[in-house]
Amino acid sequence: MDVNRSTLCKSILALAIAGITSSAYAASEHSFGGYVKTDFMVSHYDNGAPSDDSLSRQFYVPGTIFGDSSRGNTVTDFQARETRFNFTSANDLGGHKLKFFLELDFFTHSDGNQRVSNSYSPRLRHATVTFDNWTAGQTWSTFQNPGALPEALDFVGAAEGTPFIRQGLLRYTMGGFQFAIENPKTTLTDYATGGRIESDSNYVPDVVGRYNFTSGDASFSVAAVLRQLEIEETVNIGGNGAMSLDESEFGYGVSFAGVVPVMGDDKLKFMLNYGDGIGRYIALNYANAAVVSADGSLDTVSSVSGFVSYQHWWSSKWRSNATVSAFEADYDSSLMGSANESAYSGNINLLYSPVKPVTIGAEWLYANNEKTGGEDGELNRFMVSFKYAL
Template sequence: MKHSKLAVLVSGIMLATTGTVQAATDMTFGGYIKTDVMFSDYSNGAPDSGSLSRQFYVPGTIYGTAGNGKQVVDFQARESRFNFKTVTDVDGHKLTGFIELDFMTHTDGNERVSNSYSPRIRHAFVSYDNWTIGQTWSTFQNPGALPENLDFVGAADGTPFVRQALIKYTNGNFQVALENPETTLTPNKGGARITSGSGMIPDVIGRYNFKSDGGSAFSLAAVLRQLNVEENLGDTNNPNHVDSSEFGYGVSFAGVVPVGKDDFKFTATYGEGLGRYMSLNFANAGVLDASGDINTITSYGGFVSYRHWWNEQFRSSFTLSGVSVDNDASLTGDAVNKEAYSGYVNLLYSPSKPLTFGVEYMYALNKKESGADGDLNRIIFSAKYVL
């Protein structure tokens, strides 16, 4: 009883002291529940159960596992997500907080009994007027131009796709941001990817959003980044100390063009040293030469997608996507990724606005510098309910 009275007293004090703030704060909960059933055919043998490629299409992961069966089926609800948002008026200033979680990419669970997977952070940021601080979409990416595909990313090989911590300032149509740096490199003559978090210079990104009189929306973004590595790449008995840096850059143009009720979406991207910013890190940003210096790797790609509404409840998207990498095989070796292409066609049915059922066929082909390749045929059935 005493504890109950104390709780009531504390609650009353909190309400009294924060009543003004609470009255000016809007809180919303959102997200969706999505279940996928995926029938996949890998040309060289399917990856093991739980592998990332079994969750969604990741360029560079479909070359197959020798000895495994080629045809597999996966059921999952891991794309389901939830988010919480607050918007507060602080003396005429807009303060927003947002956090969103889902259950993708983890390998900490299994499909044997409970399919238990840990939640992961997608977004976690605070914005105050024109400033945004926290983790969200990279300023280099335009998520509004992504196609409406059932695959988790959709057009993964042809689009920038990065979420990371940043500090961003927005002024009208202009955005400029300092974002988390992370360098991925190929060792000289090839080998396991080097991931380096050394370096003191954030990635600098600028973006301009604009619209036409006809309602089309476009974005032009550019990134300038320092590639940096400073570490021992050998074992403890034979250390090979490397200390090198180089600058990389990239540009990306994206848009959404209405065609009556339909729409046309696209993204085109080019860069030297883009690395992880493009195609889910299909290629690294650079390669080390014999002297331990970084040589940037050029990559370019894009996608086009047309969405057609058959009527008020049925719609389809037709998507083509691809990326190509200019490797210097004398430095990278021939086991590195060279090209990736994918195509998608789907039919979605929404009997009511928050509920969607759909089926999608996708085909993907990945090639290495050596000429080795792997392809994936996949049919996805999905049910999605937006909270």
Template sequence: MRKTPLILMAAALPMAVNAANTEFSYGGYVKLDATISQYSEGEIGAASAGRDFYVPSTIPTSPKGTDGDSVTNFDIHAKTSRFNFKTVTDFENGQKITSFIELDFMLAPGGNEVVSNSYNPRLRHAFIKTGNWLFGQTWSTFMNVGALPETADFLGVSDGTVFSRQAMIRYTNGNFQFALENSETTTPGANDDGTLPDVVARYNFKAGKNAFTVAAIGRQLSTYTAANGNTPKVDESTLGFGISLSGKIAVGADDIKFAVNKGAIGRYVGLSEAADAVMKDGDLEATDVTAAFIGYRHFWNSQLRSTVAYSMLKADYDVDNTGDTESSNSVRVNLMYSPVKKLTYGVELSQATHKLDNDAEGDLTRVHFTTKYAF
């Protein structure tokens, strides 16, 4: 009987030694979102992500000259709540390794609003960092999270911002970053992997309280369809390039956040609103996309602040009437109140327009209430 405690101590010893060299931490937030949304051209399906946050491509459209049915929906959920866990381990040789994993409950299968609203967790981030290297899934190096305006909506400036989390290998040296990232090509009706990773180069710099980022991306766009009866095989690829300029400008206690994005960046902006490429005369042609946003935040006092933001996207296809998004834009204004540092109440009014390249169009007007506690 006396051997049992000794065995348990021996088994626990390696864990105790490791814990002595490892710092554990956790974080996240609990967030409730409630929206009243009016769609000018019909209803979004109850399971659509566009009911939970602003996804431009989900706004229903009707052909030019046709009036759809105006529909108003009320939604309330806590899906954006998230939890993360982090470790930092120091080794005897001076090396340090950081690991990070984060989950939330957005866009995951499972759950409905009938009884329990039991939504499955989904992976957001999972990476390790050692020295100048990062391996795993996190924000694309092409994206500048620090330039996003404060909004009640999960993202807000969806039309105009780069937004992507994906697997990568990233090297950082001072202000420079270089990455090989997961490749994917969206074409009308299909998504395809390329044979080469997306290549991203980025430079971050500061000037006083102002911060800016310039990023460039090179991509192999590809599509493959196996032969089927009289339909021949399609196996085409092309190269695409894009650039992004983003930043934050201090205006006294206030700030302006902005981004301008241009090039073959279809899936990277607008929550993949525009196709990356289309087929023309047997060749794959990259879509030229322009996306931008600007947001101004004003602090009324230490607890109360407002942001007004505008975002837009324009896609130029080499063929007509693809049925894909040609343009979208949105404007929003909010009032955010934090009685204590980590607790925020907010209300936001937004209006958005979504237009297809066949001239079908639709509008969204939304009032968004939110409560968020970060821990």
């Protein structure tokens, strides 16, 4: 009798737990997404094309188009590396909202090759867990407004004029306000050579805030980042041997972005950024946050950047986007070497969606980059893309 009673109690407990579990996950939603995209690109570099494994051969990155005079100027690349895959799981657990998001694509790796198989490793784009108002993981920086980016066949589309960075963070969202601490990383410029120095000794997280708001059908965002630039290590400065550095400076940046409906379905998108010591947050780290001077001190680099993009719908299936983007850095007199200073680009495309998941398009991109020493590089790229969204 005792055994039967014990078995009965265990059975009732198991049923209760099963019922609670079933109820907790009753609102579970799981979904897969992403797209398959193929690009056909013909690129002309005015001072010689970079090698096959250069990032510039995958998409436009300011600072990568100065080229190699030992190679020809025009190259053709076919790729499907922008193809991406994501998985989302959303649950309602006892009145709390829990969400998991994971996304991969195949950019930036040079482990494959164009000779035989073009086998490229997946890379992590996003991996986040959201619990009510809290988000933890790797995703777009809070300083960036991805909703304001123009529609382009190139991966970024307005590379000089936008924050574009994914990194580890902890974010709290309250209505239109977002506050976050994010991964710190300092990049510096050698005063003598203009070369990049990456600090491995950051310990104070970057602090970021953003406010999203609307006015009628238009949407806007204002964002700010405050960061500590830190280096505490021995590095080679100016090619004159090792120098022991223990320096820090503050950097900051502000950004204003918007999406404004114009006529019919047309939209105007824009962004304006300013910073001092903002470095890697803007233009894919085209300029660094500060210059390491001859005495080892840090002189912060200020910059202004932005873009304007107009989207016009010719019909319900045809549309075009025209975008101009620019970046300008202002260096202290301590810089003697040649470093990235200014960059601008323009692109225009024609896109056709015969059915909603499919986009076929053609785009022309022109870009110009210039260094403080006067060297410059130009890129003209024509590309055709086929995209199917899952």
